[in-house]
Amino acid sequence: MSFDQFGTFLQLGVYHPKHGVVLLSPFKQFDGSRFYDAAYVRSYRTQLLNYVERSKPGFGLQIQGEAADATVTTRHPDRMILSYHTQDGVQVQRTVSVEADRTVKQTTVLTTLKSSTVSTPVQLDLGMSLNRASYGQLTEGGPIPLPESLNLFQVAKDGSSFTLHNPNLEARAEGIFSADLADFEGMTFYDDWQTLRDEPVQCKATARVNLIPGVPVTLTLSLRLRSQVPSSRNRPGDHDLQNSTWTLQDPVALNIIHGNLQYLLGNCTIPISESSTCVITDHVALPLGWNRDNYWQVRFLMEVFRHIGRIADPSTARLYQDKIRTVVKGHLNWVFRDAERPQRLWHRSYLATGVPKDGPIFQLDQQCYPLIELCDALGFIPDLKEFARDILHESTIPDIVAILCEKRDSQCGLYPTDETPGDDPVLFPFHFSSHVLVWYVFRRLAGLLKDLGDTDSLQASRLDNLANRTHEATIKHFVATNPKTQTPMFAYLTDGSQEHVFYHDANDIPTVLAKDWGFCKTPELENVWTQTLHFALSPANDGGFYGTGPFGGLGSVHTRGPWPLGYYQELVFAEIKGDTDARAMAWWRIKETSFYDGLFPEAVDGYTGQCTSKAWFSWPGCMIGSALLQDRAGEVLPQIRDKNV
Structure with missing residues (x-):
């Protein structure tokens, strides 16, 4: 799953035994005629980041009002907690979790920070599309044709349940919405059945929630995305890692x-x-x-x-x-x-x-x-x-x-x-x-x-x-x-x-x-x-080294600009040669270009260190994590303290 800064959905993916991965997202399916259009492929990939940069929320329950003082907690592997408050004095705590039956549950708890009752608007936006992952590559090696886009959507009049079915994908999404508020009249939808080709669903409704001081209100949206093709998959049970304790000091x-x-x-x-x-x-x-x-x-x-x-x-x-x-x-x-x-x-x-x-x-x-x-x-x-x-x-x-x-x-x-x-x-x-x-x-x-x-x-x-x-x-x-x-x-x-x-x-x-x-x-x-x-x-490494700016370094003609993978090479070479100054500079670049969650992009801007390509790229983070575990960055790892972090 991927979320925006408000905790609404930007992407929900699931394994499909025929198509590999199918996705629920707020934008339409990849254009199957443009697999060899590298600019289009790159543009399509950046849609999630564009939503975040423009503060455009994804699908799901949206709380109206500008957010401030947000905190994100991801200690548990199957749970994310996002907390913030709005300028209207509403405290929002959103928990997104994956349940044992693989249902995704978005639980939103609203409270007022004021001494009097506050009426706040909420919106249930079901603008989503059920697509196959595009698998579009910048260096295309043979595209897999996309099934025709077809979104068959139905929602209950009160917004309590909905289904989205793509028969061409043999995949289906089902949702349930509920509120623990007695006078909440629910979401009223007027276009309760839609058939769309090459377009996301257009379906949203707004209601108001009256928040009484000291009385929290819980709104719950449950989603399940699943294949309709029989599968031999039997996912091994996950261990309970909720109380994991980490003792690394740095x-x-x-x-x-x-x-x-x-x-x-x-x-x-x-x-x-x-x-x-x-x-x-x-x-x-x-x-x-x-x-x-x-x-x-x-x-x-x-x-x-x-x-x-x-x-x-x-x-x-x-x-x-x-x-x-x-x-x-x-x-x-x-x-x-x-x-x-x-x-x-x-x-x-x-x-x-x-x-x-x-x-x-x-x-x-x-x-x-x-x-x-x-x-x-x-x-x-x-x-x-x-x-x-x-x-x-x-x-x-x-x-x-x-x-x-x-x-x-x-x-x-x-x-x-x-x-x-x-x-x-x-x-x-x-x-x-x-x-x-x-x-x-x-x-x-x-x-x-x-x-x-x-x-x-x-x-x-x-x-x-x-x-x-x-x-x-x-x-x-x-x-x-x-x-x-x-x-x-x-x-x-x-x-x-x-x-x-x-x-x-x-x-x-x-x-x-x-x-x-x-x-x-x-x-x-x-x-x-x-x-x-x-x-x-x-x-001298023409096309491979991009040295301008404080974050300049080794990159690639594949995606021009400095790469965190280049910083990794700089770190390892400095450590092998015993060059402490170069090692310290490489470690500084690594620290300054990591995202808040410790992950890295493919490439960054040499002057700002900001992501310029492929925000989600597991390889560099794994290389750098391995270097840290091997003490390549100097005295980082041995700094263990007795008390748990």
């Missing part, structure tokens, strides 16, 4: 770790069956699964699993570890057993159902991340040993290893890719950070087989040999002198012969982690890596 670090943990578990993990969980990159712009994003999201959960005893009380730690264990195992089950691979390779992105969103575009790095995730899972959660052994003996991993070997160029020994990790086409077929990943995955798989034993199709010695050959070819063909800086460094792209592209992108996380992972085996290679990162974080 409030910003705690907010980033806790906020991204709650967002990831609450909005980005979709259990599609009792044993499988899809992880989506965000719940607004692209509710799709990407192996790349998913790895870093799940890796953050593993870091929390390992370190939670340092940031939370023992009872909270046990509850979250149980939850995280279920999600990690569920996602591995989803990516290895549910995600379809019609051409044997993993596709660029997936619907929650496991159906590929894009065509057979070959992204080299996407083939690597699930394998590393499996290796990591066993390292962080040892009781997954038998689960990991079963996957090793299945066909998926041998298939992916075979595909990589088939793709390997016989002349130069490198592995081609159709696109970069930013989903952009490549000028030359061989991409550096993806080769660091290929080397790393062969090395990690070899280690896993040494622990669990070889299989009929996978042998540790062969994978060790593949890792060594990949490392040799990568060094041979990517180390080159940059004509701008006149220093040896790793090129971004190469043709495998004499041509190179010198660039570095915020999406290329493996490059900054190459030293930690052991890729730089000699002092000479460590120097090459250092020169690469110095170039990456400088104006």
Whole structure:
């Protein structure tokens, strides 16, 4: 769910076993003829933010009057509390909760701050549309046609109940409205039946509530959005985390770790069956699964699993570890057993159902991340040993290893890719950070087989040999002198012969982690890596570095401007090199560009630090949260105090 600053609904989404995700929102469905119109796609994504910026309320119960002194509490994973008062002297407390039957309940309690009775207008606005998630991408890889928009709406005359049905989606929303006020005459609607195509419902009614001093009035709106297609989904029961206690002293670090943990578990993990969980990159712009994003999201959960005893009380730690264990195992089950691979390779992105969103575009790095995730899972959660052994003996991993070997160029020994990790086409077929990943995955798989034993199709010695050959070819063909800086460094792209592209992108996380992972085996290679990162974080990195303003830094040609993912790279590089001043500056930028809930956008303005692209983007928050848990930001994490926060 997403809300505006008044607590009304901007989006309510639910898993659909046929369409992946269906949404209830106050604006019309994406225009299915404009998937390749990047400006339109970006504009459509920003509608939620535009509502907030214009103080335009979403659908649901609206309390009239300008709001002031708002506070938001999100301590419980299934509950949000918003409190504010109006200039007319009305105190408003709104609680939005998800009940056990998955009904969403918006409970509004009104009281007067004055000594006399106050009459305040309230409005029930049912202007909403039931749509499929668009899955529109800036780098479109093959749109999935949208079902025809059709909103069939009916409301009771007194506004006590309503239904919204989209038969083309096989989805339905149902609502009930009630008030605990004896003289409340209810909401009177005159247009009680509507059939709309390509437009939201237009339906609202206003009533007045008389508030007597000392007598609260409760207004309740219940909504249930559901698929009408049979599903095997049986959502695992959630633990009661209401009394969770966190003990990390640094409030910003705690907010980033806790906020991204709650967002990831609450909005980005979709259990599609009792044993499988899809992880989506965000719940607004692209509710799709990407192996790349998913790895870093799940890796953050593993870091929390390992370190939670340092940031939370023992009872909270046990509850979250149980939850995280279920999600990690569920996602591995989803990516290895549910995600379809019609051409044997993993596709660029997936619907929650496991159906590929894009065509057979070959992204080299996407083939690597699930394998590393499996290796990591066993390292962080040892009781997954038998689960990991079963996957090793299945066909998926041998298939992916075979595909990589088939793709390997016989002349130069490198592995081609159709696109970069930013989903952009490549000028030359061989991409550096993806080769660091290929080397790393062969090395990690070899280690896993040494622990669990070889299989009929996978042998540790062969994978060790593949890792060594990949490392040799990568060094041979990517180390080159940059004509701008006149220093040896790793090129971004190469043709495998004499041509190179010198660039570095915020999406290329493996490059900054190459030293930690052991890729730089000699002092000479460590120097090459250092020169690469110095170039990456400088104006010489044309199209990748946006240095103007106090928030300037590493970004991407994919979305121009500084990225929080760039701040993460700056932080890690400074920590590895022992540059305390650079680390402090990176941490300052991170703190100042995080939202109030600890999340981060895709890109920011270099002068103001304000979001310029994709407000909901789970990947950077997970990377930064992991860095904090690993003490990359200095002495933030060890500052634990005895009293609970």
